[in-house]
Amino acid sequence: MKTTCIHCGVTMQYESKGQLTVPSIGQSFIYRSREELEGAAKSLADHSAEIQVHLNGKYEMTASELHYRLKYEELVTLIQSERFISHLQPIINVASGEIYGYESLLRSDSRALNPGLLFKAASLTGFHSMLDQKARRAAIEAKSKYVPHGVKSFINFLPSTIYNPEFCLRHTFQIVEDYGVDPKDLVFEVVETEKIDDIDHLKKVLNVYKREGMKVALDDVGSGFANPELLTLLKPDYVKIDRSYIDHCDENPDNQAFLRKIIHLARELGITVLGEGIERKEELDYCRSIGIDLAQGYFIGKPMERPLIPSLTFD
Numbered sequence: 679m680k681t682t683c684i685h686c687g688v689t690m691q692y693e694s695k696g697q698l699t700v701p702s703i704g705q706s707f708i709y710r711s712r713e714e715l716e717g718a719a720k721s722l723a724d725h726s727a728e729i730q731v732h733l734n735g736k737y738e739m740t741a742s743e744l745h746y747r748l749k750y751e752e753l754v755t756l757i758q759s760e761r762f763i764s765h766l767q768p769i770i771n772v773a774s775g776e777i778y779g780y781e782s783l784l785r786s787d788s789r790a791l792n793p794g795l796l797f798k799a800a801s802l803t804g805f806h807s808m809l810d811q812k813a814r815r816a817a818i819e820a821k822s823k824y825v826p827h828g829v830k831s832f833i834n835f836l837p838s839t840i841y842n843p844e845f846c847l848r849h850t851f852q853i854v855e856d857y858g859v860d861p862k863d864l865v866f867e868v869v870e871t872e873k874i875d876d877i878d879h880l881k882k883v884l885n886v887y888k889r890e891g892m893k894v895a896l897d898d899v900g901s902g903f904a905n906p907e908l909l910t911l912l913k914p915d916y917v918k919i920d921r922s923y924i925d926h927c928d929e930n931p932d933n934q935a936f937l938r939k940i941i942h943l944a945r946e947l948g949i950t951v952l953g954e955g956i957e958r959k960e961e962l963d964y965c966r967s968i969g970i971d972l973a974q975g976y977f978i979g980k981p982m983e984r985p986l987i988p989s990l991t992f993d
Contacts, residue, residue: 692733
């Protein structure tokens with residue numbers, strides 16, 4: 679077992695026979711097959727998901743993590759062993775149509791995968807920090823290979839994986855240095871904003887990124903917890919408007935009212951506004967007409983391993 683941060687996961691071996699111990703109640707369960715271990719783990723997780731268990735005296739975790747590590751064993755193995763890459767989706771300056779940057783999206787180097795399911799499994803099994811680190815490394819590597827100096831790279835990160843920003847982000851900053859990437863070209867983008875319940879902690883994380891010369895973005899504004907009030911509290915450099923407000927924004931008065939509200943607030947705070955999920959020319963035209971700064975979506979370009987330079991003609 680490695681002596682790295684416990685939040686970044688650990689390789690496990692599941693013996694077909696062994697002992698599962700619950701220290702808090704002083705009980706042990708002898709299992710004689712994989713099926714018996716799975717049954718004991720599920721029973722414990724159903725009773726108390728956060729109760730600590732020891733497996734064969736080697737591994738410590740919650741009952742819930744053990745249950746899901748067994749359930750998603752193939753995905754956990756993938757997280758630990760796979761070499762991930764980034765596909766890059768173009769982001770344009772709405773006024774000029776020129777490339778402004780690319781969002782890095784996690785992909786496998788060897789197989790098709792569902793990133794949503796992968797991150798769900800990582801969260802349930804305690805491997806979300808490891809996966810998030812690998813995703814950031816893949817994004818920075820892609821930036822160094824394919825994205826020119828001066829063009830931004832938008833890189834997603836999960837706030838829940840950063841327990842101590844001064845310590846947890848050293849790994850990322852070292853990768854940036856190793857690949858010779860200019861920190862000013864990087865925008866770290868908060869995802870899972872509907873789950874944020876510690877604004878002070880998130881502000882500390884964003885401030886550490888900013889201190890290192892990087893920019894920060896708030897994703898999915900208008901969805902879940904990412905409400906307009908959060909902009910005033912966090913003051914990110916960029917806001918990405920949730921795609922539900924971009925969908926048919928040229929026709930929907932409610933969407934139009936929300937977009938104008940966000941643009942007005944962002945202007946007051948000096949924040950750049952990005953509309954994502956643009957799939958129709960009419961949506962892009964409307965975003966340009968009301969002063970949205972940046973845009974991305976399938977109408978502009980799909981994610982690709984080598985960056986696409988869109989060819990758009992504006993009236």
